[in-house]
Amino acid sequence: MTDLHRLSIRELSEGLKQAQFSSRELTEHYLKRIAKIDPKVKSYVTVTAEQALIEADAADVALKSGHAHALAGIPLAHKDIFCTQGIKTTAGSKMLDNFISPYDATVVAKAKAAGLVTLGKVNMDEFAMGSTSESSYFGATGNPWALDHVPGGSSGGSAAAVAADLAPIATGTDTGGSIRQPASFCGLTGLKPTYGRVSRFGMIAYASSLDQGGPMARSAEDCAYLMNVIAGHDAKDSTSVNKEVDDYVANLNGTAVKGLRIGIPKQYFNVAGLDADVKARVEESLKKLEEMGAILVEIDLNMTEAYVPTYYLIAPAEASSNLSRFDGVRYGYRCENPVDLMDLYKRSRSEGFGAEVQRRILIGTYALSAGYYDAYYVKAQKVRRLIQQDFLKAFENVDVIAAPSAPTTAYKIGANLSPTEMYLGDIYTLAVNLAGLPAINAPIGFDKDSLPVGLQLIGNYWSESQLLSIVHQYQQNTDWHTKRAAIAEENA
Numbered sequence: 001m002t003d004l005h006r007l008s009i010r011e012l013s014e015g016l017k018q019a020q021f022s023s024r025e026l027t028e029h030y031l032k033r034i035a036k037i038d039p040k041v042k043s044y045v046t047v048t049a050e051q052a053l054i055e056a057d058a059a060d061v062a063l064k065s066g067h068a069h070a071l072a073g074i075p076l077a078h079k080d081i082f083c084t085q086g087i088k089t090t091a092g093s094k095m096l097d098n099f100i101s102p103y104d105a106t107v108v109a110k111a112k113a114a115g116l117v118t119l120g121k122v123n124m125d126e127f128a129m130g131s132t133s134e135s136s137y138f139g140a141t142g143n144p145w146a147l148d149h150v151p152g153g154s155s156g157g158s159a160a161a162v163a164a165d166l167a168p169i170a171t172g173t174d175t176g177g178s179i180r181q182p183a184s185f186c187g188l189t190g191l192k193p194t195y196g197r198v199s200r201f202g203m204i205a206y207a208s209s210l211d212q213g214g215p216m217a218r219s220a221e222d223c224a225y226l227m228n229v230i231a232g233h234d235a236k237d238s239t240s241v242n243k244e245v246d247d248y249v250a251n252l253n254g255t256a257v258k259g260l261r262i263g264i265p266k267q268y269f270n271v272a273g274l275d276a277d278v279k280a281r282v283e284e285s286l287k288k289l290e291e292m293g294a295i296l297v298e299i300d301l302n303m304t305e306a307y308v309p310t311y312y313l314i315a316p317a318e319a320s321s322n323l324s325r326f327d328g329v330r331y332g333y334r335c336e337n338p339v340d341l342m343d344l345y346k347r348s349r350s351e352g353f354g355a356e357v358q359r360r361i362l363i364g365t366y367a368l369s370a371g372y373y374d375a376y377y378v379k380a381q382k383v384r385r386l387i388q389q390d391f392l393k394a395f396e397n398v399d400v401i402a403a404p405s406a407p408t409t410a411y412k413i414g415a416n417l418s419p420t421e422m423y424l425g426d427i428y429t430l431a432v433n434l435a436g437l438p439a440i441n442a443p444i445g446f447d448k449d450s451l452p453v454g455l456q457l458i459g460n461y462w463s464e465s466q467l468l469s470i471v472h473q474y475q476q477n478t479d480w481h482t483k484r485a486a487i488a489e490e491n492a
């Protein structure tokens with residue numbers, strides 16, 4: 001079969017169960033595509049071909065026994081921020097270029113237990129700080145829709161791998177948009193779950209009160225399958241919530257949109273940098289949802305202007321604390337011939353971390369230092385609470401809130417935005433993390449340069465099933481999610 005990479009997760013699951021093809025054939029198919037096509041896309045940092053085939057053979061044995069998990073034998077790619085025992089985990093940094101974790105992240109362990117086959121680890125912005133994946137120590141990844149454009153970030157490798165059909169599904173993480181924005185730039189569906197739904201254990205920490213892992217895939221249905229595997233309580237993550245997990249696949253239904261009240265925040269459509277094509281596509285998608293029975297309600301989210309400054313204080317503050325563990329002694333990179341301990345710390349950190357990471361450590365350390373803590377950090381925490389309350393008030397009147405995922409489509413690699421320009425591009429995604437809410441990106445068409453545009457739907461706490469169902473129903477009535485980049489049509 002030459003077109004195994006065109007099958008959905010449900011089709012792959014059924015094909016494997018009915019022995020139309022084996023996991024080994026499927027895995028070899030993907031490995032061949034990666035070998036041929038990924039040199040152009042550069043989505044993978046590490047390809048684990050040998051190990052993948054061993055896992056595929058084990059899945060084939062389980063499949064023959066008739067007791068396999070629904071996803072047994074299906075390949076996936078992990079963002080290189082999830083620790084993988086025996087396989088390098090770099091977080092896109094020179095600091096961890098030689099780091100092999102002694103244990104698996106819970107997300108990785110759960111995927112393995114379900115029989116999913118790990119194809120490899122995919123590229124990302126260094127320590128997940130960025131929106132382009134260009135800050136990776138391993139170089140930029142191309143957007144499959146236009147290889148000289150960025151795939152978004154920080155989970156840009158995950159998005160590019162799926163959009164080029166180099167993996168059927170991938171894991172990502174989202175601290176301030178890193179699942180939704182690359183999904184938007186690459187024409188994919190990506191879900192950022194409620195804070196506490198997916199374990200952070202073994203996920204290299206960026207900003208711990210905001211970080212959350214989630215699925216990236218072609219459709220809401222594919223995301224639902226992966227959510228069924230990775231969601232759930234984990235005693236090893238103290239912020240993981242002990243709450244029953246939905247069956248996200250069984251809950252998909254064709255009735256989520258009728259009567260659904262969708263809030264349209266006035267402030268979101270007056271943002272200065274909002275691209276005209278993005279705005280037009282978002283409005284068209286909302287019109288479509290209205291035709292399907294949704295009710296559009298204009299709402300106010302008065303704190304919009306506070307999103308970027310609040311996030312860019314809290315996230316660097318937490319990052320500066322989290323990244324203090326990389327000291328040249330215990331993990332990763334160590335400078336050569338240090339003259340004393342201070343020199344070892346200083347040079348290991350200034351040689352091991354890239355410019356954006358160092359910038360954030362400086363901002364964060366400043367904001368947390370004596371004399372500035374109350375003026376910056378405590379104040380930002382108070383504003384964070386107001387942002388959350390703004391959403392909770394809105395949810396008294398609407399079921400979900402619609403927004404673009406990003407103000408623009410993918411820009412060129414090397415566009416060299418200033419840090420503030422780049423931070424402003426996160427305006428639509430940051431508040432969701434500050435409030436701990438779930439949100440999803442769905443592909444809804446293209447701009448004048450044929451680059452994908454995404455719609456973001458923000459839900460109330462624990463509404464993952466609802467968000468997936470809304471997008472699933474939209475995808476049953478439209479075909480944007482079935483469009484493939486030319487490079488994905490290439491055969492290996």
Ligand code: GLN
Binds near residue numbers: 129130175315
């Ligand atoms: N672009 C945002 C940042 O640079 C979000 C990144 C993320 O979600 N990991 O912090």
